[in-house]
Amino acid sequence: MEPRKIGSKKYLYSFLITVVIFATAILLSNYFSQKKLDELRNIQDEISIDILSSETQFSLLEESSCKDVGLGTLSTELGDLENKLSYTESERGVNDPEVKILKQYYSLLEIKDYLLMNKISEKCNKTPLSIIYFYSTDGKCEDCEKEGYVLTSLRETYPDLRVYSFDYNIDMSAVKTLISINKVQNKLPAIVIKDRIYYGFQSVEDLEKAVPELVTMKHMLNASSTTATTTRR
Amino acid sequence: MPDVTNIITYIFLFASLNFEVFLLITYFENRLDMKGEDAMIALGVKKYPSVTIIVPCWNEETTVSKTIHSLLSLDYPKNKLKIMIVDDGSTDKTWQNVQKFRNNPQIEMYSKENGGKYTALNFGLDKLSTDLVGCLDADSYVDKDALKHIVTYFEDKETMAVAPSVKLWQPKGPLQLMQKVEYGFGIFTRKMFHYLQAVYITPGPFSIFRKEVFERLGGYKHAHNTEDIEIALRMQKNRYKIVHAHSAVVYTVAPRKIRKLVKQRVRWSYGFIKNAQDYKEIFFNKEYGNLGLFILPMASISILSVLSITTISIFNIAKAIWNTYEKMLTVGFELHMPQWSLDWFYINTELVAIIGLVATLGTLSMILISKRMSEKKLDIGIDLIYFLILYMFIAPVWILKAVYNALFRVKASWR
Numbered sequence: 041m042e043p044r045k046i047g048s049k050k051y052l053y054s055f056l057i058t059v060v061i062f063a064t065a066i067l068l069s070n071y072f073s074q075k076k077l078d079e080l081r082n083i084q085d086e087i088s089i090d091i092l093s094s095e096t097q098f099s100l101l102e103e104s105s106c107k108d109v110g111l112g113t114l115s116t117e118l119g120d121l122e123n124k125l126s127y128t129e130s131e132r133g134v135n136d137p138e139v140k141i142l143k144q145y146y147s148l149l150e151i152k153d154y155l156l157m158n159k160i161s162e163k164c165n166k167t168p169l170s171i172i173y174f175y176s177t178d179g180k181c182e183d184c185e186k187e188g189y190v191l192t193s194l195r196e197t198y199p200d201l202r203v204y205s206f207d208y209n210i211d212m213s214a215v216k217t218l219i220s221i222n223k224v225q226n227k228l229p230a231i232v233i234k235d236r237i238y239y240g241f242q243s244v245e246d247l248e249k250a251v252p253e254l255v256t257m258k259h260m261l262n263a264s265s266t267t268a269t270t271t272r273r
Numbered sequence: 274m275p276d277v278t279n280i281i282t283y284i285f286l287f288a289s290l291n292f293e294v295f296l297l298i299t300y301f302e303n304r305l306d307m308k309g310e311d312a313m314i315a316l317g318v319k320k321y322p323s324v325t326i327i328v329p330c331w332n333e334e335t336t337v338s339k340t341i342h343s344l345l346s347l348d349y350p351k352n353k354l355k356i357m358i359v360d361d362g363s364t365d366k367t368w369q370n371v372q373k374f375r376n377n378p379q380i381e382m383y384s385k386e387n388g389g390k391y392t393a394l395n396f397g398l399d400k401l402s403t404d405l406v407g408c409l410d411a412d413s414y415v416d417k418d419a420l421k422h423i424v425t426y427f428e429d430k431e432t433m434a435v436a437p438s439v440k441l442w443q444p445k446g447p448l449q450l451m452q453k454v455e456y457g458f459g460i461f462t463r464k465m466f467h468y469l470q471a472v473y474i475t476p477g478p479f480s481i482f483r484k485e486v487f488e489r490l491g492g493y494k495h496a497h498n499t500e501d502i503e504i505a506l507r508m509q510k511n512r513y514k515i516v517h518a519h520s521a522v523v524y525t526v527a528p529r530k531i532r533k534l535v536k537q538r539v540r541w542s543y544g545f546i547k548n549a550q551d552y553k554e555i556f557f558n559k560e561y562g563n564l565g566l567f568i569l570p571m572a573s574i575s576i577l578s579v580l581s582i583t584t585i586s587i588f589n590i591a592k593a594i595w596n597t598y599e600k601m602l603t604v605g606f607e608l609h610m611p612q613w614s615l616d617w618f619y620i621n622t623e624l625v626a627i628i629g630l631v632a633t634l635g636t637l638s639m640i641l642i643s644k645r646m647s648e649k650k651l652d653i654g655i656d657l658i659y660f661l662i663l664y665m666f667i668a669p670v671w672i673l674k675a676v677y678n679a680l681f682r683v684k685a686s687w688r
Contacts, residue, residue: 044470044512044559044560044561044562044563044564045470045562045563046559046562046563046566047299047469047563050295050298050299050302051295051566051567053298054291054294054295054298055291057294057298058287058290058291058294061290061294061628061631062287062290062628065624065627065628065631066624068622068627069622069623069624069627072622073622076618076622079618124618127618127619131621131623185596185599186599186603189599189600189603189604190603190604193604243603244604
């Protein structure tokens with residue numbers, strides 16, 4: 041019979057090494073997570089500066105013509121921020137305090153961008169091309185996820201279309217005011233287009249019907265892509 | 274906040290990582306010993322003990338001759354090596370095919386009624402007259418130096434059994450190449466278990482025992498069709514020393530079809546679960562050293578870990594497929610390239626992903642070490658790619674089936 045040896049030290053070392061690997065992984069994960077939050081904050085700051093700059097420019101050129109303050113002055117990073125924010129929300133969870141704060145800030149930026157866009161459109165005598173979308177993350181809105189796919193698809197097809205999405209239940213007075221001004225009821229998903237409210241799921245076709253400008257835009261996009269192809273030839 | 278599935282995954286990842294670290298420490302601790310063993314083998318055998326190799330066969334007409342030829346080609350004194358063919362009631366031409374060896378003085382042949390592999394082995398053990406005994410399945414072939422290398426380990430009087438390194442015979446195609454890596458990995462883990470005194474399988478092909486093992490402990494048992502696990506556990510229970518001769522190579526033919534592979538592995542996994550139940554007293558018992566305290570519990574945990582991680586992965590994959598399907602139903606198929614695809618922001622940096630990556634790197638390094646041990650070269654070939662892609666999808670199938678069989682008492686069949 042062979043006496044059995046137990047490598048107690050080896051158990052201890054392997055356990056400690058594993059703990060160190062885990063601790064390093066936790067630190068790394070936290071580090072990257074923090075970096076991502078920092079990036080989100082940076083984007084928000086940039087958007088905030090963009091909006092402030094546009095507002096200031098708008099005030100300075102109050103009496104000027106439309107071409108000085110065209111729609112091109114609006115921030116282009118809102119879409120990118122929304123993608124990153126929803127990714128962070130899926131990674132950290134909807135109840136994460138950091139996510140909640142970022143979402144509040146994002147909602148504020150959206151409202152400011154929305155107001156600025158309306159002002160510019162008014163100045164340029166153009167119908168504002170925007171969709172306000174109310175959703176909820178409390179699990180009660182079955183069609184919200186599907187509506188999200190539709191709006192993402194629309195935004196990808198029409199880069200000039202500004203989609204402002206708001207969590208209906210967000211604890212924020214500005215959003216609550218937006219809800220009350222537009223008289224949006226808690227029947228989600230809800231979409232506001234040119235002061236008209238659409239409740240329930242709206243397909244791409246439904247929304248294209250509701251915003252006829254989109255069809256015009258589509259023809260323009262198709263025409264420009266044909267021109268580009270022809271030029272390339 | 275990590276959810277429940279993440280917590281379960283963390284626990285299993287911690288256990289797997291701890292096991293990997295433990296094996297790697299064992300490897301680095303014993304690297305020089307391994308070289309010492311190679312040097313000992315290079316010195317040659319001092320005294321050749323007499324050996325009987327039992328070849329149990331049941332319907333092996335296509336491979337049995339080759340198996341016997343490989344045994345006759347062993348570099349070992351002919352008067353010290355006896356080959357005992359036991360035909361276990363074959364219904365094909367196995368018995369006719371082995372008749373050509375009838376006049377060879379090294380070969381004895383017997384035919385008996387079919388009763389299963391363990392009965393054929395016990396039939397041979399009853400007629401044993403040599404110091405050592407081993408078995409070679411009739412679908413396996415030995416390297417000519419294998420026996421010489423194995424008997425060197427018997428110079429240690431404590432050694433009661435020696436397990437060889439099992440490799441695949443001419444693997445071809447994705448499924449066999451995947452198994453090639455797995456068998457190589459098996460050589461590494463068995464060698465580490467050797468250093469931990471925790472070898473708990475003496476593989477059917479060419480494990481060699483002192484005859485005293487069977488004289489004292491009795492013959493083979495049915496053991497849920499995995500007599501090679503049972504005899505090793507019985508020996509461990511009686512604290513007999515089992516070692517692994519890493520340079521003694523035996524080749525076996527791997528299943529080519531997935532159905533056969535799954536069936537074979539269900540039998541192995543089922544056999545492990547049932548034999549582990551039969552020898553549960555070894556678990557967490559420090560009298561059995563590393564085997565009881567760590568290796569057997571970890572082997573059991575790995576079954577649970579594969580099951581839970583697979584369930585979670587299947588759930589996540591199904592969810593992703595459902596979301597894509599729902600998205601396609603809603604907006605149709607789109608060719609929009611995701612704008613964020615190249616942004617580092619979208620790289621998964623969650624703890625589960627980082628630990629998963631470290632665990633995968635640990636497994637890869639062990640596979641590479643095992644490749645160097647078994648093939649004497651360090652390369653990343655197509656076999657490794659097949660292993661990484663296929664194994665994680667196929668292995669859970671047989672583990673799940675084996676656990677189901679064990680829970681609902683469905684017996685695993687041999688073929």
